[in-house]
Amino acid sequence: MTTESRSEFHTDDNRPYYSYGAYCRFIFGRQMQKLPVSAGFTCPNRDGTKGTGGCSFCSNDAFTPSYCDARQPIARQLDAAMAFYSRRIRPDTGFLAYFQPFSNTYAPLEELERRYAEALAHPHIEGLVIATRPDCVDERKLDFLAELAQQTYICIEYGIESTSDAALRAVNRGHDFAAARRAVEQTARRGITVGGHFILGLPDEPDETLLDRVRTINSLPLTTVKFHQLQILDGTRMAALYDDHPERFRHWSAETYIELLAEMLRRLRPDIVVERIVNQTPPRFRSRGSWSNLRSGDLWRMLEKRLLEKKAHQGDFLYLCNNVRPQTPEIH
Numbered sequence: 001m002t003t004e005s006r007s008e009f010h011t012d013d014n015r016p017y018y019s020y021g022a023y024c025r026f027i028f029g030r031q032m033q034k035l036p037v038s039a040g041f042t043c044p045n046r047d048g049t050k051g052t053g054g055c056s057f058c059s060n061d062a063f064t065p066s067y068c069d070a071r072q073p074i075a076r077q078l079d080a081a082m083a084f085y086s087r088r089i090r091p092d093t094g095f096l097a098y099f100q101p102f103s104n105t106y107a108p109l110e111e112l113e114r115r116y117a118e119a120l121a122h123p124h125i126e127g128l129v130i131a132t133r134p135d136c137v138d139e140r141k142l143d144f145l146a147e148l149a150q151q152t153y154i155c156i157e158y159g160i161e162s163t164s165d166a167a168l169r170a171v172n173r174g175h176d177f178a179a180a181r182r183a184v185e186q187t188a189r190r191g192i193t194v195g196g197h198f199i200l201g202l203p204d205e206p207d208e209t210l211l212d213r214v215r216t217i218n219s220l221p222l223t224t225v226k227f228h229q230l231q232i233l234d235g236t237r238m239a240a241l242y243d244d245h246p247e248r249f250r251h252w253s254a255e256t257y258i259e260l261l262a263e264m265l266r267r268l269r270p271d272i273v274v275e276r277i278v279n280q281t282p283p284r285f286r287s288r289g290s291w292s293n294l295r296s297g298d299l300w301r302m303l304e305k306r307l308l309e310k311k312a313h314q315g316d317f318l319y320l321c322n323n324v325r326p327q328t329p330e331i332h
């Protein structure tokens with residue numbers, strides 16, 4: 001898939017935002033399900049290359065589904081994930097392999113080629129979504145992925161987390177926003193689909209600042225975004241910081257969080273697909289300061305209802321302010 005599909009805005013479901021479902025129907029002609037797999041890689045913020053403690057919010061055990069086991073071959077992981085989803089999806093759903101935990105371009109190129117080929121050899125897999133850090137790609141890896149993207153769907157999903165260097169330092173991210181911009185632009189320039197992952201509610205980030213930062217997000221050649229609330233999970237360094245300085249954190253109710261999201265989406269370029277708005281972890285991972293009884297589907301419904309109440313939709317604030325359709329950034 002190339003940038004041709006990246007910059008189109010094709011929504012067929014009348015939602016007041018560009019849904020991932022509509023995007024998949026446009027690209028693949030049907031619903032797609034991402035199947036998480038683990039390639040068994042680590043990340044430079046854990047192995048000592050950038051740091052050893054990792055990002056202060058990170059809890060890979062909580063963020064990784066239980067059927068995603070790096071000790072198993074990729075094909076078996078995909079089978080297990082398909083079995084998990086089989087009762088939850090429509091029979092005509094297609095599948096993408098989602099290299100999810102840790103940094104999935106953080107290995108020698110030959111190793112990456114082998115692991116991606118394993119996933120693509122699975123008879124039901126129609127493409128790859130590869131989650132990684134912006135500082136874990138280079139020209140060779142991107143050139144290889146660009147070639148692969150000529151044959152099958154490839155999306156690289158970068159953990160950008162914040163557009164603010166101060167916020168990235170505060171969570172011990174180990175890279176700045178310039179690294180994210182560079183990686184996103186180099187990837188999009190090669191015709192590879194790019195996703196961006198952002199955490200809302202990092203320490204010392206008021207809602208007004210988050211709203212303002214959507215302008216920076218709009219300046220990136222992204223196809224998809226994922227937003228989610230900061231989850232402060234037991235055992236993380238973020239939890240210790242929260243216990244010592246709760247005043248540095250946002251204390252959103254579900255309603256105030258939805259209000260913020262609605263306003264962010266009103267400022268978001270309408271051609272960017274909104275893939276996620278919330279993170280959920282299994283109940284055994286206890287978290288502080290967040291609502292736990294609402295599921296992702298509930299929050300999507302709340303968001304849609306709130307946008308309709310406001311008679312608003314994704315990007316409408318940009319039209320109101322500029323009276324022009326905002327453009328996907330040119331990349332040279």
Ligand code: SF4
Nearest residue numbers: 043045054055058102
């Ligand atoms: S969030 Fe990602 S980059 Fe940060 S420590 Fe965890 S695996 Fe590494």
